[in-house]
Amino acid sequence: MTAENPVADDDLAARLLDAHVEFMCGQVTDPEEFAALVHEEITHALDDAAHITLSEAVSRDLIKAVAHKYAVAFPVEGAIPELVGRVAARLYHDSATDDVVLAELIGRKHADDLTDDIAQLGLSRRLVERVLDSPDTVDTVVEAVQRSVDSSRLPQSLRRYVDGAVESVTRRAASFVLRANRSESDELLADTMRELSRAAAAPGAGALGSLVEPGDVEDVVVLVFEFWRLFRETDYFARLLADGVDEVFDTYGDTSLADLLADLGIGYDDLIEEAHRFGPPVIAEINRRGFLEAALRRRLAPFYASRAFTEALQHL
Incomplete structure (x- = not known):
């Protein structure tokens, strides 16, 4: 058939291509046909997905390679930090101009309950206990008290005695107070968080806006990106990433x-x-611009111009 009238075959291929493109355009642009197509394809996709496991569909090595690319190798310079900074600045501006506090959003009782739950977390207790047990905490208290006691006007010999006495007494007192509060660390943390929450909710407290300035937001973004840029290049992060995929x-x-x-x-x-x-x-817009028909023709035309199509006609 093809050898006898190749021109007719070409005309048939062109007409079939036009009909095929029109049919597929109609499937995705007509609301009823699109709805039927969506239901049919998703139903079959989920039915097929029920018969294949994650390991059968993709290997962990492939996922590790993709994770490494976007978490380690993908650049975070250029527009990304700038965009994040602009988003953070906008969120800060929105939050700073709204006099909304947590207790007003979820209610005072729920806010207090949330505070209690945070205080009772094992991590919270361990952090407080670590602070109370740390020698650095005692050193900080001692240094603060020493700075408040001005012995510079005393004679040299007396000055050393006073400074030594202040350090000794302060260190013992600080150690005693910290040990005494260690057993009540949960309540200590809860009370502190409640007071901070109520202070932020009090009229005239200024909350976040009085503590954070617009420049601080940009500084934080820069620090976060600098940390992330360095941290993601470490072998430790690479191990964490691989362990997560595993x-x-x-x-x-x-x-x-x-x-x-x-x-x-x-x-x-x-x-x-x-x-x-x-x-x-999305489909309506790309169809309005002529992209939909062009894309379908680009994908279907090679078949109607192929040897496979010609050979199929020979068997008709």
């Missing part, structure tokens, strides 16, 4: 992709909802 595969490697999505809280209804949220407006 933990995911050790936990979910034999789990089907469908169950993994469910464990992550992503279900059929969520996928349908997001497809309908983003699909129609």
Whole structure:
């Protein structure tokens, strides 16, 4: 058939291509057809995902390579720090102009309960105990008291005696007070956090706006990025990253992709909802600009111009 009338075959290929492109454009631009397509494809995708595990779909080495690229090798210079700084500055400006405190958002009782829960965390208790037990804490108290006692006007011999006595008494007293409070570290932390929370909520306290200036936000962003830039290049971070990937595969490697999505809280209804949220407006815009038809033709035209299509016609 092709050898007898190649011109007719070319015309047939062109007409089939036009029909194919029109059909596929209609599938994604018509609301009813798009809805049916979304439901059909997501249903089949989840059915297929139920029969393949994470380890079967992708290897941990591939995931480690991707994680290393974006966590270690991907540059954080240029526009990224600048954008983060601008976002942080805007969030600071919004929060500084709003006289909203935690207790007003969730209620005084819930705020106090949250404070108590934080104080009872094992990490919080250990941090407070570490501070109370640390010799550096005692040294800091001693230094503060010594600076408040001005012995510079005393004779040299008396000055040494006074400074020594102040240090000795202060060190013993500080050690005694810190040891006495160690057993009540939970309540100490809770009381401190409650007082800070109430002070921030009090009228005229100024809260965050009185402590943080616009320049401070930029300084913090610069410090964070500088730390991250150095930390991510260390062997220690590389080990943490690899261990994190291994933990995911050790936990979910034999789990089907469908169950993994469910464990992550992503279900059929969520996928349908997001497809309908983003699909129609995005497709409508690229169709309005002529990109949709052009993309479909670019993908389908090679088949209708191929030897495979010609050979298929020969069997008709």
